[in-house]
Amino acid sequence: MDVSSRPPPKRLTLAMIAERLGISTATVSLALRSSPLVADDTRKRVAALADELGYIYNRSAASLRTARTNIVGVVVNDILNSYFAELVAAVETELVEHQLTVLLCNHGDDFARQRNFLETLLQYRADGVILVPSVGTTPKDVTRLETAGLSTVLIAREVPGLDETPMVRGDDGAGLRMAVEHLIGLGHRRIAFVGGRSQSSSGRDRRRGYEEALEAAGIPVDPDLIFTELMTRNEGRAITDAVLARKPTAIAAFNDLIALGIVNELRRRGLEPGRDVSVTGYDDIEEASVWSPALTTVWNGQQEVGRRAAAMLTGILQGRAPEQRRILVTPELRLRESTSAPAA
Template sequence: MIDDENETEGRSPGEGSGPEAAGQPSGAEGYRPGKRLTLSHIADQLGISTATVSLALRNSPLVAEETRAKVKRTAEDIGYIYNRSAASLRTARSQIVGVAVHDILNPYFAEAFSALETVLEEQGQMIFICNHRDDVKRQRAFINTLLQHRADGLILCPSVGTTAEEINRLVGQGIPVTLMCREVPKVWAPCILGDDLKGAYQITRHLVQQGHSRIAMVGGRRESSAGRDRHAGWKKALVEAGIDPAAQLDLPELMTQADGRAAVPEILNAAERPTAVMCFNDLVALGMMPMFRRNNVEPGPDIAVTGYDDIDGADARTPALTTVQNHPDKIGRLAALTLLRQIAGERVPNTPIRIEPELRIRESSPRPGQRLGPALTE
């Protein structure tokens, strides 16, 4: 059995440096240059056991708050750094959770991350985050690093190219995994996501009801579940209205504001110019709108534009953007709670949990030729 002192030793200043040179108080008892600091240094200085010091550094309620404060203050004074890796050998917990998404710059994922971070930090979990950019090799390298650090679990918005086999291999090794925002069929892990097919169907049907019959679909990686489902929702609404999806402009793979700006010439030069554009997400829509204006095409009256996700500021544009509220806060919070249940040893069903989307109708999707928002003047 590993004793408390050895399994939770910390780091001392480098070889050849004394306490004063390293910023340590000269009165730190038991300190010698180059000697690795351990719990005993703190315990001897305070006259308590190493077990009490170990518990105090882990914020255990078994130790009085005043004692915890003294231990932490002393540890800081002498430069002791808690060795989490060694402690995890005893507890089988590292208090580390990995979170991987494909675009951390997207405000939608920033909101989801903020929600899950709050839940995980309340339980003392530290978070490693990866922006895998839909590069499955980058994602796999991150997961391997997590395994090397004995991470407690993984929340994953899977990259395009992620297979059920590699997720199931992790689950089979006893590693808690929760998928978020994107589904991978036949995985053994739970998945928390929005109902993308339903949301895309609702917003496309809204455009049809506004009198549009030439409705482009712009964006979405069709190899991801979100891209496939939103595309399927668009097609479903068109077919129900007697509109041929194959006759509509359909531009896949676009995801960012830059992509939205770049798509405008193709939309405006189409043989049958669309009167409405359903964008995969708000970023694509918000990239398009100023570029339409540069080409003397006013978003709203001249071409209806809709987004998806309802990111912060979507309602503050002119015209305010019609979009789908996809509840990143709910998804992030539920993903974190689901992972914590798995870490605690609870068996969690792997049936996907779909959060109900909400259509947000605003000024950017009027009937053809109608103005709902104020006109911009040069």
């Protein structure tokens, strides 16, 4: 028999699985969606037979029936930064427990890349998104998502003017203020601030915390000791010469990556971090505590931020309004080896 003349294989359907198991098609559909309305034993039997027969659940068709796709987007600006990797891991753990599938976007502060990903989520009728907004994001960009039915929770950064959009982040101003107050308490007066984007809320808030701590101690803010528009370890390395030329005795970095880049370069120049120049970071990524010298830094609550943002979004998807729309996680100063009193 000519292979081309064979009839196409019969497509597996929910009804076929239901008939084999002696249950209703509706029960099979609920079981494949891991619905709590179906007993564990029945769910396992359905899943086992579907796997045996090679059945692929048609999520698109199901979404037309239920108005849900169980897809959630998670959008961050730098997945290579361990802070965001740890945050995303916490988000995913929470969402997976609610049988939600996570799609990840790393926009790198490229607004066009963020926009394209969000458009894709809308086209595929995703249920929601947890978003670190890129530089250039406006209130209109976010309200458009919500109007289109994409439930949105902001994390790590705010977009001014979005009072009703749920948001979870660390208290950036308070955290950087803690770090600078610690350095002032050690006796430092020439303290540089390195990093952050002036167009992001975290960049503005941490710089504000730096300036508030200096002003409260009666120390004039010196613009020559402020270096912004930097985010990465390599940028921390590259800026070190320019920072040292200003003769600081201490450096408060915007994040741990910049701080570790500076620590690297100090060592290469024969300077000992924590003795010749004190350095503080921000975020308390895992690497900070095992580096040599261990980095004095500010814990930014990445797991807490991720967990609470995911819980907030799942609550919204289940029809519950958030009890709080704006959550600030309180930071903590972690004292280690990279800070000490100024060298004589």
